[in-house]
Amino acid sequence: xxxxxxxxxxxVSGVLHGFDRMRFRGSKRQLCHVPGVMSWLGHVRIxxxxxxxxxxxxxxxxxxxxxxxxxxxxxxxFVNNLRESKEEIALQMAxxxxxxxGLIAVLGCVEPCQTVQVRKxxxxxxxxxxxxxSKCKHYYHYYLxxxxxxxxxxxxxxxxxxxxVGLNGRDWLAQQLTKAxxxxxxxxxxxxxxxxxxAAQKLxxxxxxxxxxxxxxxxxAESHRLAEGFLPCHVPYYWSLETGEYATDFxxxxxxxxxxxxxxxxxxxxxTLRSTDLLRFMGYRVLQNGxxxxxxxxxxxxxxxxxxxxxxxxxxxxxxVLKMYDKFGINLRLENDLHNLRxxxxxxxxxxxxxxxxxxxxxxxxxxxxxxRAKLCQEINARYAESLATVTDKMPLGELTNDxxxxxxxxxxxxxxxxxxxxEDVALLEAVSDGKFMIAGFRNRDIREILFRDQPAMNxxxxxxxxxxxxxxxxLLRAHGIINKIANTNRYQVSEKGQKNLSALLAARRADTKTxxxxx
Numbered sequence: 001x002x003x004x005x006x007x008x009x010x011x012v013s014g015v016l017h018g019f020d021r022m023r024f025r026g027s028k029r030q031l032c033h034v035p036g037v038m039s040w041l042g043h044v045r046i047x048x049x050x051x052x053x054x055x056x057x058x059x060x061x062x063x064x065x066x067x068x069x070x071x072x073x074x075x076x077x078f079v080n081n082l083r084e085s086k087e088e089i090a091l092q093m094a095x096x097x098x099x100x101x102g103l104i105a106v107l108g109c110v111e112p113c114q115t116v117q118v119r120k121x122x123x124x125x126x127x128x129x130x131x132x133x134s135k136c137k138h139y140y141h142y143y144l145x146x147x148x149x150x151x152x153x154x155x156x157x158x159x160x161x162x163x164x165v166g167l168n169g170r171d172w173l174a175q176q177l178t179k180a181x182x183x184x185x186x187x188x189x190x191x192x193x194x195x196x197x198x199a200a201q202k203l204x205x206x207x208x209x210x211x212x213x214x215x216x217x218x219x220x221a222e223s224h225r226l227a228e229g230f231l232p233c234h235v236p237y238y239w240s241l242e243t244g245e246y247a248t249d250f251x252x253x254x255x256x257x258x259x260x261x262x263x264x265x266x267x268x269x270x271x272t273l274r275s276t277d278l279l280r281f282m283g284y285r286v287l288q289n290g291x292x293x294x295x296x297x298x299x300x301x302x303x304x305x306x307x308x309x310x311x312x313x314x315x316x317x318x319x320x321v322l323k324m325y326d327k328f329g330i331n332l333r334l335e336n337d338l339h340n341l342r343x344x345x346x347x348x349x350x351x352x353x354x355x356x357x358x359x360x361x362x363x364x365x366x367x368x369x370x371x372x373r374a375k376l377c378q379e380i381n382a383r384y385a386e387s388l389a390t391v392t393d394k395m396p397l398g399e400l401t402n403d404x405x406x407x408x409x410x411x412x413x414x415x416x417x418x419x420x421x422x423x424e425d426v427a428l429l430e431a432v433s434d435g436k437f438m439i440a441g442f443r444n445r446d447i448r449e450i451l452f453r454d455q456p457a458m459n460x461x462x463x464x465x466x467x468x469x470x471x472x473x474x475x476l477l478r479a480h481g482i483i484n485k486i487a488n489t490n491r492y493q494v495s496e497k498g499q500k501n502l503s504a505l506l507a508a509r510r511a512d513t514k515t516x517x518x519x520x
Contacts, residue, residue: 003389004250010494011257012250014197017378018204019169020189020247020335024216024367026237031160034129037116044232048127051118055159058230059136062157065225066139070106079109087150090142100144103223107140116159134158141223148172153223163224163237165216169207170247176203190327192251208374212367213239240365243337246377248385250332262311262326264391266304269313269324273387275300281383282317282336283344283376322384334381338373341365346372403480404501410479418480427451428473432483432494433502441491444470 005012030036041047046054070076077093079086090105097104115134118127136158143151149171154164170189177184180203183195194200216239252258278300279285298318305312310326319340327333338344344363349356351364363369363376404418419425431450432442448470457463474492477483482498485491494502 004385007389008250008261010498011253011261013253014194014200014251016191016194016197016200016204016249016251017381018173018201018207018247019374020245021243022167022169022241022245023243024165024212025240025242025365026163026165026216026220027240028160028162028235029238030235031116032114032131032162034116034131037129037160040233040235046232048118048129051129058159059157061230062139062155063137065230066106066155067108073103075103076106076108079107082109082111086140087142087152090140090152091150094142094144101146103141103143105140105142107142109138109140110135111138113138113156113158113162139223143219143222145175147175149175151219153219155224161231163220164242165219169204172207173200173204176206187328190249190331190333192328192330194251197251208371212370216367239367241367241370241373242365244370244373244377245335245337246374246381247333247335248378248381249327250334252330252332255329258326258330258332261391262332265324265332265388266311266313268388268391269315270302270304273302273315277387278302278315278317278322281322281380281387282320283380284317285343322380324384324388334384336377336380338377341373344376346376348372408479410475415476415479418476418482428477429482429502432477432492432498437493441486441489441493443491444474447473 005015030040041051067076075093077089079089086107086109089107094100094104112133112135115132115136117130117132117134119130120126121128136156139155139157141153141155145151145167148167151165151167154166156162168189170186170191174184174186174191177194177200180199182199184191184200185193191200217237220237299316300318301316303314303316305314307325310329312323312325315322321337321339323333323335323337325333325335341363345360346363346369347358348361348369349358350361351366363373404420406417408415408417418429420429428447428451431447434442434450437446444467448466451470452466455466457466474483477498478485478492481495482501483492484495486493
């Protein structure tokens with residue numbers, strides 16, 4: 001990550017890490033497998049022969065309890081086409097009513113799900129329970145929340161009544177920034193500019209400290225008022241993060257800045273990255289000989305697709321996904337979505353012993369492990385970014401730096417050429433391109449301390465002479481378009497042209513003869 005920022009910091013205004021789309025799964029764990037359901041039915045004294053009718057009656061009561069009040073409030077709509085965006089339908093319904101908060105829509109639809117059914121065993125001729133893939137009606141409740149932004153709940157109305165809850169971390173962050181008084185520009189779920197990226201990152205990090213079970217249970221109670229009493233014996237929801245898209249956004253100063261380098265990044269991802277590189281990014285073990293572990297089974301593929309948001313490079317690494325795309329042409333987004341967590345290990349306590357000692361155990365999808373999961377996801381994006389920092393501009397060095405070797409004019413005065421092989425000019429170029437000046441820029445004093453490190457000023461007169469010399473050097477760099485003065489300050493910053501030229505010149509100067517001859 002640091003290498004990427006050092007290389008592109010002159011055209012990057014800020015970076016933001018955090019979850020984008022989050023989808024929680026609420027499972028009644030005892031009712032998700034046959035032995036658990038059998039135990040529960042025995043406890044509530046429902047024989048298998050009555051199971052199907054019991055479930056039908058329970059489902060019918062849910063339909064009446066949800067559709068009736070929603071119809072009365074003119075909030076209900078059945079969605080027959082699964083390709084339609086339910087989010088857009090809900091927002092359109094809210095816009096028609098000019099509603100900006102609270103429950104905005106209740107949508108019904110038939111969707112695939114996992115159910116528990118009673119079947120007759122052909123061999124034993126006895127009834128038995130089976131977990132099957134089926135379809136049933138689901139209810140979506142959409143809310144405009146003043147704290148979390150747009151969120152929804154999705155209830156499966158057939159046994160075992162699984163619940164999903166969805167929200168967007170970037171929408172949530174926008175609400176936090178507004179409350180904190182931090183100005184920003186947001187397009188869809190992406191921030192093109194934030195007044196204070198450091199403050200925004202603190203707020204995004206604070207999201208990870210949320211105690212999710214009470215929050216999610218409250219949302220369930222709001223949308224599903226029969227949650228506590230629709231079953232004879234209450235079974236609580238166990239909450240896990242089913243989908244957690246973790247995004248690292250690099251906000252660029254302009255679309256031109258990003259569009260200049262993005263084709264190079266796409267080409268790098270398409271042609272340079274190998275399957276073993278992607279495995280390393282995702283945290284999988286790769287042997288010293290460069291081959292993946294024999295325990296790994298699956299495919300590593302890369303696809304490039306043009307979307308409305310931009311050109312998307314999507315890497316499928318076994319069951320996980322790693323993506324890169326130019327979000328609306330101004331943000332570079334690196335994003336991963338982990339589905340196979342079994343190979344990750346984190347330092348935690350055992351589930352059945354929360355007060356016991358911590359040890360290295362497998363990462364769970366449980367909401368309890370969200371902070372550790374976010375840390376791993378950020379490390380994945382950082383490794384990807386480090387690789388992207390190695391991309392090379394294919395423009396010939398002579399063409400890139402053609403004007404630097406010529407005299408130029410600045411404010412009516414002729415300025416000498418720059419010589420990238422001369423020790424004095426090299427020292428100057430290396431000083432202004434120091435990574436610590438990439439964001440805030442540099443002052444005369446900053447560069448003077450570097451150039452005259454071995455010749456500190458012994459008196460005021462000598463200090464003035466050194467300062468005047470650095471001022472003349474700044475004029476030379478400005479004349480060649482290498483640096484620009486930051487308006488209303490005494491600071492300077494390397495220009496976009498300067499960044500390209502300095503990176504190429506300093507890299508060429510550090511290259512050995514063999515490398516240069518190969519390039520020739």
